[in-house]
Amino acid sequence: MGKSTAGKGTDEHGRPGCSPGPVTDAFDAHPELAPLRTAAWDGDWDATRAFFAELGSPDDVSFAAGLLARVDRTEWYLEKVARSLPADPLPRTLLAERHIRIGWGIRGGARAGDVPPDQLDEFHGRLRKAELLLIEVCAEQPAYAPAWTARLLTARGLELGQSEARRRYDRLTEHHPDQPDRSDHPRHPHHFRAQSQLLQQLCPQWGGSWEAAHGFAQECVSAAPDGSHAGILVAEAHIEHWADLDDAEAAEYLRNVSVRDELRQAARISVLHPGHRRDWHWTGGHSTFALAFSLGGHAADAAQHFEALGDTSSEAFWRYLPDWRNQFTRYRADALATPRDER
Structure with a gap:
């Protein structure tokens, strides 16, 4: 084959x-996600915020943030909300996810050496916009797991290396609610989207190894x-x-x-x-x-x-x-x- x-x-x-x-569209496969798509189409921040407020775990928030990023042109209303609610981590994280999504779409699926320089520059530009937003969020709210998860995608795309990706993943696990309150216990958050993103980073294509x-x-x-x-x-x-x-x-x-x-x-x-x-x-x-x-x-x-x-x-x-x-x-x-x- x-x-x-x-x-x-x-x-x-x-x-x-x-x-x-x-059927491959998660919005269609999971009808309970439909209100999020409708809110995105309408540019309705109140409905968007209400949807996220009902989610029960950081992993659910991160999944929904990645899904919202697929909806075209959502950056326009998210940019307005991020400016109007500078203390709220959610709109900045959602906007960062959208920049990441646009960036990866520009880059395409080729290996780094095969991506035309102009596409690579535009890709990195989008990821740097996302990274600046996420740095702010993580500095203000270091326990905000959705932002750390998104930073695993920017770390890979900006080729920041294995150590930096691991550092970001470890920062996420330090604050994850699944983490027992025991200093001698290894940190394993069971945050699936973050784990899946780090796994990508650990593959040889991104500087890792199959053993890792x-x-x-x-x-x-x-x-x-x-x-x-x-x-x-x-x-x-x-x-x-x-x-x-x-x-x-x-x-x-x-x-x-x-x-x-x-x-x-x-x-x-x-x-x-x-x-x-x-x-x-x-x-x-x-x-x-x-x-x-x-x-x-x-x-x-x-x-x-x-x-x-x-x-x-x-x-x-x-x-x-x-x-x-x-x-x-x-x-x-x-x-x-x-x-x-x-x-």
Whole structure:
């Protein structure tokens, strides 16, 4: 199977394609998100703030902030609100996320050396705008996890290096509400979006190594309770590793029995665990496992993830495939044709 780097290393969701296929827009897959999109379309700050006020965790706030950043032209009303509410961290963080989103869209999916200089300059300019906003927020409210999460994206895009990305992640974990009040306890926040962003930074494309990337995924799994999202990181790391290999190596990588077994265990303790909460990461988790198992030729393992997804999917990692929507449909049909006694 051929591979494509379209969307690779760009952002956490990619950009929508035009061919028919599963529902990939999170606003449509999760109807409870619809009020946020409506508020963004209307430039309605009161409705936007009310939506975020109802969210129960920093990870939910960060997820919704990244989603809002996808809505075109939201920077206009967010800039006005950020100026009018200079003490509120939310509008500045949302505006920073929008600058980040625009910047990554300008950059595209090529490696740094292949991006035209003018695009790279514009990309960095957007990220520097975001970084200035986020520096202010983090200085004023060092416990504001959504801002630290966004700074993991700017750190990677501005190529600030592994140490700086780790520093930012550690600052986030210092204040995360999941952190026990014990000075001798290791810091593991279970903040999935931040973990997924740091995992990207730890890949070789951004100056890391596969040992570091896989190690971090396993570290998060070990620290998290069963039923958390952490197991998804194992699948993300393996797909990134697969995508970095040449075609001959890639064809065998995900077929490896040890990799398959690692994916099975990660799925069992995350999206397939009885205690797993069906929240906004749920679609992305099942989509990632469905892709990893499908690429490895493990149709029976993929089937339960396709069944869970129904007609929805996250396109984030599927975008690594050429004509990914048709490939998704084909893989899904093959998996669901597997006899149930083989699953």
